[in-house]
Amino acid sequence: MSERAKKTADCHGRAHAHGTFRNVLLPIFAATWLFFQGNISASAPYLPTDDSQPLEQLPVVGNRELRGLRALHAELAKHPDDLALAVKVATKDIEAARSMSDPRYNGYAEAAIAPWLSRPNPPVQALLLRAILRQAIHNFQGAMDDLDAVISSDPRNLQARLTRAVILEVQGHYAESLKACLSLAILADDVITTTCAASVNSLGGQAKESQAALMAALNRARGDEDPQLLLWALTVLAEIENRIGDDASAEQHFRRALAVGTHDAYLLGAYADFLLDAGRADEVRSLLQGELRVDPLLLRLALAEKMLGSAELAKHVDDLRERFSVNKLRGDKSHQREEARFTLHLLGDVTEALRIAQENFGVQREPMDARILLEAAIAADMPAAAQPVLDFLQASGLEDAHLQRLASQMTRAER
Amino acid sequence: MKHFILLLCVLMTLISTATSPVLAHKSSDSYLSLRVDGERILGQWDVALRDLDYALGLDLNDDGVITWGEVHRRHEDIASLLLSSLKLRADGKICPARSSEHLIDVHSDGAYEVFRFAADCPETPLELQINYDFFFNFDPQHRGLLRLDFGKDVQTAVFSPLQRNWRTQRDGVDFLRTFVAYVNEGIWHIWTGFDHILFLSALLLPAVLTYSKRRWVAVTRFSEAFRNVIAIVTAFTIAHSITLSLAVFGYISLPSRLVESAIAISVIAAALNNLRPIVQRRLWAVAFIFGLVHGLGFANVLIELGLPKKALAIALIGFNLGVEVGQLAIVGAILPAAYLLRFSWFYPRIVLSGGSLCIAMIATVWLLERSLNLSLIS
Numbered sequence A: 001m002s003e004r005a006k007k008t009a010d011c012h013g014r015a016h017a018h019g020t021f022r023n024v025l026l027p028i029f030a031a032t033w034l035f036f037q038g039n040i041s042a043s044a045p046y047l048p049t050d051d052s053q054p055l056e057q058l059p060v061v062g063n064r065e066l067r068g069l070r071a072l073h074a075e076l077a078k079h080p081d082d083l084a085l086a087v088k089v090a091t092k093d094i095e096a097a098r099s100m101s102d103p104r105y106n107g108y109a110e111a112a113i114a115p116w117l118s119r120p121n122p123p124v125q126a127l128l129l130r131a132i133l134r135q136a137i138h139n140f141q142g143a144m145d146d147l148d149a150v151i152s153s154d155p156r157n158l159q160a161r162l163t164r165a166v167i168l169e170v171q172g173h174y175a176e177s178l179k180a181c182l183s184l185a186i187l188a189d190d191v192i193t194t195t196c197a198a199s200v201n202s203l204g205g206q207a208k209e210s211q212a213a214l215m216a217a218l219n220r221a222r223g224d225e226d227p228q229l230l231l232w233a234l235t236v237l238a239e240i241e242n243r244i245g246d247d248a249s250a251e252q253h254f255r256r257a258l259a260v261g262t263h264d265a266y267l268l269g270a271y272a273d274f275l276l277d278a279g280r281a282d283e284v285r286s287l288l289q290g291e292l293r294v295d296p297l298l299l300r301l302a303l304a305e306k307m308l309g310s311a312e313l314a315k316h317v318d319d320l321r322e323r324f325s326v327n328k329l330r331g332d333k334s335h336q337r338e339e340a341r342f343t344l345h346l347l348g349d350v351t352e353a354l355r356i357a358q359e360n361f362g363v364q365r366e367p368m369d370a371r372i373l374l375e376a377a378i379a380a381d382m383p384a385a386a387q388p389v390l391d392f393l394q395a396s397g398l399e400d401a402h403l404q405r406l407a408s409q410m411t412r413a414e415r
Numbered sequence B: 001m002k003h004f005i006l007l008l009c010v011l012m013t014l015i016s017t018a019t020s021p022v023l024a025h026k027s028s029d030s031y032l033s034l035r036v037d038g039e040r041i042l043g044q045w046d047v048a049l050r051d052l053d054y055a056l057g058l059d060l061n062d063d064g065v066i067t068w069g070e071v072h073r074r075h076e077d078i079a080s081l082l083l084s085s086l087k088l089r090a091d092g093k094i095c096p097a098r099s100s101e102h103l104i105d106v107h108s109d110g111a112y113e114v115f116r117f118a119a120d121c122p123e124t125p126l127e128l129q130i131n132y133d134f135f136f137n138f139d140p141q142h143r144g145l146l147r148l149d150f151g152k153d154v155q156t157a158v159f160s161p162l163q164r165n166w167r168t169q170r171d172g173v174d175f176l177r178t179f180v181a182y183v184n185e186g187i188w189h190i191w192t193g194f195d196h197i198l199f200l201s202a203l204l205l206p207a208v209l210t211y212s213k214r215r216w217v218a219v220t221r222f223s224e225a226f227r228n229v230i231a232i233v234t235a236f237t238i239a240h241s242i243t244l245s246l247a248v249f250g251y252i253s254l255p256s257r258l259v260e261s262a263i264a265i266s267v268i269a270a271a272l273n274n275l276r277p278i279v280q281r282r283l284w285a286v287a288f289i290f291g292l293v294h295g296l297g298f299a300n301v302l303i304e305l306g307l308p309k310k311a312l313a314i315a316l317i318g319f320n321l322g323v324e325v326g327q328l329a330i331v332g333a334i335l336p337a338a339y340l341l342r343f344s345w346f347y348p349r350i351v352l353s354g355g356s357l358c359i360a361m362i363a364t365v366w367l368l369e370r371s372l373n374l375s376l377i378s
Helices: A003-010 A021-037 A064-078 A083-100 A104-117 A124-136 A140-153 A158-170 A174-182 A190-203 A207-220 A227-243 A247-259 A265-277 A281-288 A295-308 A313-329 A336-347 A350-363 A367-380 A383-396 A401-414 B002-018 B049-056 B068-072 B075-084 B175-192 B194-208 B222-248 B256-275 B283-305 B312-341 B346-372
Strands: A054-057 B029-037 B040-048 B065-067 B086-090 B097-107 B110-120 B127-132 B143-150 B153-159 B165-169 B209-212 B215-218
Touching: A054 B049, A054 B110, A064 A083, A064 A104, A083 A104, A083 A124, A104 A124, A124 A140, A124 A158, A140 A158, A158 A174, A158 A190, A174 A190, A190 A207, A190 A227, A207 A227, A227 A247, A227 A265, A247 A265, A265 A281, A265 A295, A281 A295, A295 A313, A295 A336, A313 A336, A336 A350, A336 A367, A350 A367, A350 A383, A367 A383, A367 A401, A383 A401, B029 B127, B040 B049, B040 B075, B040 B086, B040 B097, B049 B075, B049 B110, B065 B068, B068 B075, B068 B097, B075 B086, B075 B097, B075 B110, B127 B143, B127 B153, B127 B175, B143 B165, B153 B165, B175 B194, B175 B283, B175 B312, B194 B209, B194 B222, B194 B256, B194 B283, B194 B312, B194 B346, B209 B346, B215 B346, B222 B283, B222 B312, B256 B283, B256 B346, B283 B312, B312 B346
Parallel strands: B029 B143
Antiparallel strands: A054 B065, B029 B040, B040 B110, B086 B127, B097 B110, B127 B165, B143 B153, B209 B215
């Protein structure tokens, strides 16, 4: 394959990674077929005419792991009393949901452990998995209840303690989160504890110290860390550096995190935000070209396209609008942060954006949640609406160059 | 070959800029839209092929791609799965549905089966009850998004594992009909809910006696027994009305297993109190405290029935009143007989003690069943 052809194949997903005939060509056949049949644009029910017409590509294509998972589910259906198997299946489902950003796998995981959760004393493993699933749909209180139950019967459960620390941080409870992080010290690797603590501390007024501590821990590391862990540590580090305005280091660590080679939607989103702030929209476009299935990433792509004046923007805005409206129909509020950004920056509906941002800030309080609420309040010219954010910044001592800029812009406007 | 790939890739780009929706990764939803037209309900139900494949295994040749041939050869299976997962009732009577058409559509996350069907109700529905039970066992995060065109309004609802039933009235709610329907439900629930009957019986049996000096003595006047009964029934009613309302309006929510177990405990406690009385004079207080628990049990039933949004208060009052009527019928059955038999030697020993012992034993079995999720007696 020539370099050029390789690049072109790259632009469509995992072609390069797997390089199988099926993976590249079949979806293309399907799309071309639909194109010539003129059906896909109709978006009205139709009757296909040819038996061989491909309608849907399942995620198992070219993914041996997922095929195995299907077999495991069948096995589980035959042995519903096998707890170890149920836990294994659910864990693999959750991993699949994460690596592909496909929430349907979270649903399958929930089904796998459901029989155990309806028992009077659900086993610890099942509760832990439910906590992770609840966290994924932003049911933080439910997740905390499960985690507390897990920890009280299994105090040395690392995953439970770590998940607990992360949720507390997302909710803005930094003191408690830090305590949870420090409780990891006797159970876990230095890198885990330090990343956890640095992540929290950096939000509570000790950004520089946290950066230094995390760098030191990464330098001390033996180099045989779990890739997932390394990716997490590097992402946290890059985000800290982004907030304190050390863009060169942030860039370097984002790139190192990407080089770990594990597909991670969160990292891609964080890096895309970094690039957008730096006005590097064309890089965002090439970074996210193959990530259109993931709502938060499509949002970043559309924001980049807006900066670039791209012709694809209108279509992506339509797609996002449809996706958010479907989420709303099913009562899913886990993407409100993105929805507020979408409503403000791409729809220009300031009032609605402010409403969503306010509701979101009541649930989660990461810097990006604070930021979108500030932006919406400024756009709506309603400084009072931003007061919770200003109070929060004051109370936490959060250092974030972008937030500080917005906050001072707001106070200037007030004067 | 490389030119071929290049060409197709260019084509792909063309398509994605021109027409195709960008497919999303999202949780599983189905889109059910129903239109009531006289006695007939016309339905269209869009279900993701991916979900149907997960439930039925559509991908016959296992190549990861679902073709039209693989779908249409399974139309019968798809129809029977879908029709068995959806029950439509008009005013309590089932409206049998049959499939009319299978099409394909594309939604934000991929291709969907478009299943069209028609259901014929025995008469023009005033109240429609929908029971949706599709795919939850494979994916509890699945949601059924309903759009119902009924009379003048369009209504929407979301089905989930915790909300599989939904009922609604034609616009211009027929309050009287709703009210009567819920009174019936209330009566029916008391009559079929054996635990409430036993609880009340355990409290009512000693109402014709008083406990003094470690033995039961029959009351002399009917008015005395009647006062006891009134106090017990009133306290029970007030208590369960409180928790029933709080639960229905969403202020409290406890898992049904906990509530059902607590109800069993209340029956045991009431029965044991007859064998070795701890509370003697203030049985109404016992009725009140446990009544709070029974109210939560009623609420679970009521919520499971599906509540009409527009006539929530009417339904609540109707159901409560139905429960009262059911209770009074129990009182009417027990009190006269107990009063007549109160002087006999066997009333305190056989009826009260033996009866209470039986009640306690039955309730113990319930408690074990409910708290441990066992099935000891079916």
